[in-house]
Amino acid sequence: MDFKRMNDLKCYRNKLSRFSTRHTKVRPLIIIFLGSLLLIFGSCSSIKRNEKQLAQGNYDAVVNSISEKLKNNPNHKDKKQLIPLLEKAYKLAVKEDMRQLKSLQTEPNGVNSSNIYWIYKGLDQRQDIVRPLTQIMPINTIFKDYTVVLRKSKNTYARHLFDQAQGLLGMNTQEQAREAHKLLVQIKKLTPEFNGLEKTLALAHDRGTQHYGVKIKYEAGAVLPAPLLKELQWYRPGNLDEFWKAYHFGPWNGRIDQSVQLNINALSFGPDELVHETISREKSIEDGWEYATDRYGNTVLDSLGQPIKVPIIKILRATLMRSHQHKEAVMQAKIWTQNHELGTKAGPFPLNELLVFDNYYARFEGEREALLPEDLEMINNRPLPFPTDAQMTSDLGRQIKSTFTRWLKRLE
Known part of the structure; x- marks a missing residue:
């Protein structure tokens, strides 16, 4: 540069x-x-x-x-x-x-x-x-300073709400009692110390609540099995009640708006079943390769003159001895309802429960690789004791309680 x-x-x-x-x-x-x-x-x-x-x-x-x-x-x-x-x-x-x-x-x-x-x-x-x-x-x-006028206007407002609530309660209907309860809750937020508030709140809640009387009857035999009796006696699910619903399973001296009765009509047990069967399994796998030959034993060549390779297929075989344990129990029941206010009855509504015990186990002879994935699972299983009738009765009791509880929750 x-x-x-x-x-x-x-x-x-x-x-x-x-x-x-x-x-x-x-x-x-x-x-x-x-x-x-x-x-x-x-x-x-x-x-x-x-x-x-x-x-x-x-x-x-x-x-x-x-x-x-x-x-x-x-x-x-x-x-x-x-x-x-x-x-x-x-x-x-x-x-x-x-x-x-x-x-x-x-x-x-x-x-x-x-x-x-x-x-x-x-x-x-x-x-x-x-x-x-x-x-x-x-x-x-x-x-x-608005202290005095605030207190005076608040008391006037609360008194107005209270008079409204009492008027609604005087109509003596469930719907109006619930409306009265809303007004009383407003008063409690304004002035919790309002005279007679708690007593009237309790009255409004009781009148607005739908009370269900629930009974369970056993009609499937002369004697109620002890395991089922134990399950039904402990039928006191604490989470069943809602704010406007109350369920009474025992003696109740108060008002009952609707009665519900569960009748257990049948309780049956199947036999202990044990079924054995023998199943053949086959599976083809590649086991190396070899050169392709014609019927005269000569190596077959491709279009480029190179020897053609073909896979060697190996057949794996096994015999599976499968065992199946099976037992069933069935409980059949019906539900009846009665609306005391309307004087109407409804039912029966079927309520059935099925309990199934199944267990599969197996052993095999031959080559393990020939077995299916579900076969391998059964090989790891072992025979189990069959459930007794008492055990199945107890399990069925829990099942029917759960189903019946869901049914009760849907009641209006």
Whole structure:
């Protein structure tokens, strides 16, 4: 490379370096400028958004939004613009609540008692939102003590709900009792110490609950087998009851809305069966290779003149001696129901349970590789003792309890 070209290249590199340095200094300024613009526009956007909410009458939205901003950042750069907006929104919200209260209080009734209470509740809660800010910045607002009017309006509202609930209970129907219970639950959330509340809640729950009287009868023989008796005597599933459903399996002195009776009509057992059978297994596998030959014993060549290889097939054989143990037990039952309120009966509904004992085991002679995968499983099994009738009775009792429980849960 000649001297002139080297100088030109050096000069170009110097220019590029100065250009790069100049832009490196400018880039942070651009970032700062853009960041400032974003902050300015973001700030303006926040103020405009609150002004729009104020113009639309969404006073509490403005109070909540600005209060949250100033709590998180007491030195907010827009504090001077935000505080007047907050003061205006607060005063207008209070003014609107007072206007509504004046209108509602001219016609005192049950429905209005609810609205009056919640308006006073809103006034008190709004004060709680703004009050902490007055400790750290100058906010021109007036706070009032709503304790007395809150307590009075809450008691009036609770009394209205209680009167409604008692009226519903007086109709003496299950559906109305459940509606009454909902009203009483509202009272409990408002004022748990309300006089007579717990007693009336219990009454509403009892009247709204569907009570089922459940009986199980054994009609399959003269004597109920002891294992089945043990299962049925312990029929007290704690998770069966629901809020509006109660199942009574023993003596019950209270109201029964619907009776359910399970009659076990038959209980039978099959014999102990043991069946033996012999099965032949065959399997073909490749066992190496050899050259193909024609009928004269000459090696067969392919189109390229190369000897053709063919696999050697080996036949594997085994004899499987399989044994099958089998026993069955069947329980047959029927369900009857009676609705005492309507005076109607329904049934019978069949409820049958089948219990099967099966066990396969085997041994073999010959080559193990000839056996199927299921054969190999049976080879690892051993003969088992046949279940006794008592064991199967107990298992059937658990099965029929489970099925009967699901059936009961579907009752209306």
